[in-house]
Amino acid sequence: MSRHIERREPKAHWLLLSLFTLVLLAGLCLNGYVSNVRGEGAGQPAAGASGGAVPAEVTEGGPVQRVGADSSVSTRAMPAKTIALTFDDGPDPRWTPRILDVLAKYGAHGTFFQTGAQVNRHPELARRVVDEGHEIGAHTFVHADLSALPSWRRGMEMTLTSNAIAAATGHVPVLMRPPYSSEPDAVDGAAFAAMRQAGADGYLVVLADRDTEDWRRPGVEAIVAAAQPAKGAGAVVMLHDSGGDRAQTVAALDVLIPRLQSQGYRFTTVSEGLKLAAPPAASAGQRWRGQALRWAQAGGAGLDRVLGAFMLAAVVLGLLRLLIQLVCARIHVRRVRRQSRQPLQYLGPVSVIVPAYNESANIEATVRSLVASDYPRLEVIVVDDGSTDGTADVVERLRLPGVFVIRQANAGKPAALNTGIAHARGDLLVMVDGDTVFEPDAVGRLVQPLRDPDVGAVSGNTKVANRRGLLGRWQHLEYVIGFNLDRRMFDVLRCMPTVPGAIGAFRRDAVRDVRGVSSETLAEDTDFTMALIRAGWRVVYTPDAIAWTEAPASLRQLWRQRYRWCYGTMQAMWKHRRALVQGGAAGRLGRRGLSYLLLFQVLLPLCACMVDVYGLYGLLFLPPAKVAAVWLGFTVMQALVAGYALRLDRERYGPLWSLPFQQVVYRQLMYLVVFQSAVMALLGGRLRWHRIVRIGAATEHAAATRP
Structure with a gap:
């Protein structure tokens, strides 16, 4: 939505990554070839070709033969x-x-x-x-x-x-x-x-x-x-x-x-x-080739040791992360269960702000779902940020009560949100993406945590509406497993780094404390949330406030979305890096939230190519049964975690069948996104806005679920 200075993205790093991967694989393969040494007596010699008859001079001759x-x-x-x-x-x-x-x-x-x-x-x-x-x-x-x-x-x-x-x-x-x-x-x-x-x-x-x-x-x-x-x-x-x-x-x-x-x-x-005669002296070329071979062999062995240690560390970190997620999820489930027994309270007028840029495919379903909310005294403010597809016209033709349209020249999503905030009359603000469809009770459940005066923002539960194909199922699993398990953990640890743009509630006083939504990063929701925590406000997660969003329908669109998210998150992390040395709520964000993001969403994904190369090395040189057992164990563990996350979110287990295939394409794509984002961040490039082309999946979902 926003206009940034466009800079041509570099290409040389892809060549360097390819060369690095090939060199890494070559070194490991050399080590695998060299290490495949069997001592005498380790087994019977492999049967070879017949080779023809053997002269009697050989079998009946002396032991030294030419x-x-x-x-x-x-x-x-x-x-x-x-x-x-x-x-x-x-x-x-x-x-x-x-x-x-x-x-x-x-x-x-x-x-x-x-x-x-x-x-x-x-x-x-x-x-x-x-x-x-x-x-x-x-x-x-x-x-x-x-x-x-x-x-x-x-x-x-x-x-x-x-x-x-x-x-x-x-x-x-x-x-x-x-x-x-x-x-x-x-x-x-x-x-x-x-x-x-x-x-x-x-x-x-x-x-x-x-x-x-x-x-x-x-x-x-x-x-x-x-x-x-x-x-x-x-x-x-x-x-x-x-x-x-x-x-x-x-x-x-x-x-x-x-x-x-x-x-x-x-x-x-x-x-x-x-x-x-004595053996001849080696030529300089032979000695240099032998020396190069020795260095390559030593390098391959070193790579094997380093990557083996890295794999072990990654597994230990992954298991520790999983343990913390599961423990925090159980704590969060009990907490939410206690809160759900309390009756919903009316907390005052709520203003819903919908920044929209070329969202004509879904904007009607979004607005209608908000108007259909069971929360009383709700106003909906749609800020058309210079759309060229008639988004504002679609909303105006609906003539729905409590729905207002503001038109402005294209200035970016943060500016559109700030415009909506300035025109909002409620003290409680709900910010919604223009492709999101709310459940009828979503607004009421979303604002309930704001009863606590220490809470400045609430994250809702975003679900994927278009989950029919493989790509949709993979994103659905990612949302349920990664995003929601992480948010439960962040809530318990009080270091929530992001309230998603699709569904989030904010206290006006908190928004005023941080002077509105900043346009300094592409991940304005993450930047905004981190600023709120550093200002002393608590940010929580309520999984029962459900909104449906349209996920990218192609790998190209997915790349663009995740590239923007990842790059913007890195910008926000850098912007709020001083939280690492601060105390109080800011310190929790820095030492818990930022450290977690740096380790699991930046550093480990950047090393993912080495993990995949090591996996290929294992397929080529390690016992097949051992490799299969490791892969199967890893997949089963993932499936169990996914099943638990689906159960927490009251989702069906059907999409689990697609989980093993996610390791073939989807995971590598996400890692490459992190790599591209890191390169752009290091070069100081300014990423242009990558808009997702909408196909109306949220509208279809709303129509399918409408009574």
């Missing part, structure tokens, strides 16, 4: 009396240092097949391995079963691992061991296909002569027995330094190494035992 792209195979075995101890799945911050200590104790060296993800988590351990004379081979990035993966994924696994090791140690690995591999005679067709691709990428595949299966923790003696080669023979021995409790492995090494050393065995690396 497979060409043409499937040619050359194999080698460790020399006599030479043991290559190999350790898979590390580095592990607990067990790798203990194993290194045992090896150092006996002057032995080993080969560590490490996963890229673990190297990124503990690069200092990878460097220690190399610095102490051991060598590092690749074991994929996340301990993936290469035989069950497509070729592109195999290549990615090995490339990421190579970069991670290059960044940590400065060298590129040339040895690799496929996870879930064992001795050569266990290689099947799918595993051979993976070995062939690794060979084409320049890797030397290291299997084992002796698989100790120490991951099963069979006991120290069983591990020692499984590791001992045939008399005088060399061997590649498979052990593990990560993936679980490796205490038995550490103890077995303390037995195995000195026992075999006393028999003339030497313990060395695979490369040294076979006289292979």
Whole structure:
């Protein structure tokens, strides 16, 4: 209704929000991919494709094999009396240092097949391995079963691992061991296909002569027995330094190494035992890519921890809010029940002020519902604020007694209200939107709390008239659950921040104290209410004073309405921010009302995109049953709260079926509204008036309920 300086709304923040969301999702997905690491023995390897026949050179050859792209195979075995101890799945911050200590104790060296993800988590351990004379081979990035993966994924696994090791140690690995591999005679067709691709990428595949299966923790003696080669023979021995409790492995090494050393065995690396060339130095590009990968992995893990903590905090705050709402609702219900037993009293003449701008679709129903009120001595003042659709003409043609029309040039809703206040004769003022239809007893019930001389304003109960479609049902539930539960709580806590423009009663003395309705914000009702509380007046809520309003019928119209509400509320909060440090009624408004609005209507909605991204991350990487249980629990809790709120408002439970679908579109739209409003507020923009196009839903409701 009001004329504001129009400023083009910025668009870049939507791009920034999209980029932020994508980066957030990418970081979480990387963490989910990295964290999906299973230790040896956590389950059976996934079945892969057959991969064709396996050459006899593989199954009958030595443990160190080079497979060409043409499937040619050359194999080698460790020399006599030479043991290559190999350790898979590390580095592990607990067990790798203990194993290194045992090896150092006996002057032995080993080969560590490490996963890229673990190297990124503990690069200092990878460097220690190399610095102490051991060598590092690749074991994929996340301990993936290469035989069950497509070729592109195999290549990615090995490339990421190579970069991670290059960044940590400065060298590129040339040895690799496929996870879930064992001795050569266990290689099947799918595993051979993976070995062939690794060979084409320049890797030397290291299997084992002796698989100790120490991951099963069979006991120290069983591990020692499984590791001992045939008399005088060399061997590649498979052990593990990560993936679980490796205490038995550490103890077995303390037995195995000195026992075999006393028999003339030497313990060395695979490369040294076979006289292979040292691994090549990594290029600067490889080191930088590995470093970037490590930072990204650390960032993803950090995001997971931060968002996990945020989700926990949000859940705790949500449950605390719900508990306070329910407790306050029960208190308020008992209070209202006691008051409802008292007979309605005539409190003097009431002036109803209806500011109207292009409200021809509903204005007749609004005025007729007010005239039909059972409250005596009621005057209705319609202030036409420069309408161009004949709103004032509609009212004048009705020729209803006690109804007056004032025409003025368009100056905005606050100015229209102040005009009506100036012409009103009653000491009690009811302010009504031009699309609102009152129940016959609404005015009488609305003004009853004004019997208390401390009460300066009363909020009525606004209900959605057009609730047939999904959007209408969602708004109906929002009004019942959010608005009315919140108002009951605010009433009990004596910090009501808003008397809605659709239905509110005011004492003239209170209006005079704050010098009428201010035009400094777009949420004039919130600004006005906060000013009344800061002036020392009490504001209450009476749920039995019911008015029906027309809610937006499209997402575009809903966006415009909520955008104005949210932006105006932020303006009002900023305007009355000093209430946070004041005492008395103003302090209650500041420390209770404003803090609540800031937390639950600004800060948490601004973080909502992170919650949704975290939810998508859960769908992709967390167990489906766990994700479904969390979502179902959240939905059931919402349904119970909604059911309780509907019961308090004496509404039917039918719309509850639409509640789960509200999480898909409606909730995200409301969060985006808060984001857009916050950006405009930070930029200091002046939002133009977003008028809602009326379709006459309030009129239809009045006609349907008219006897």
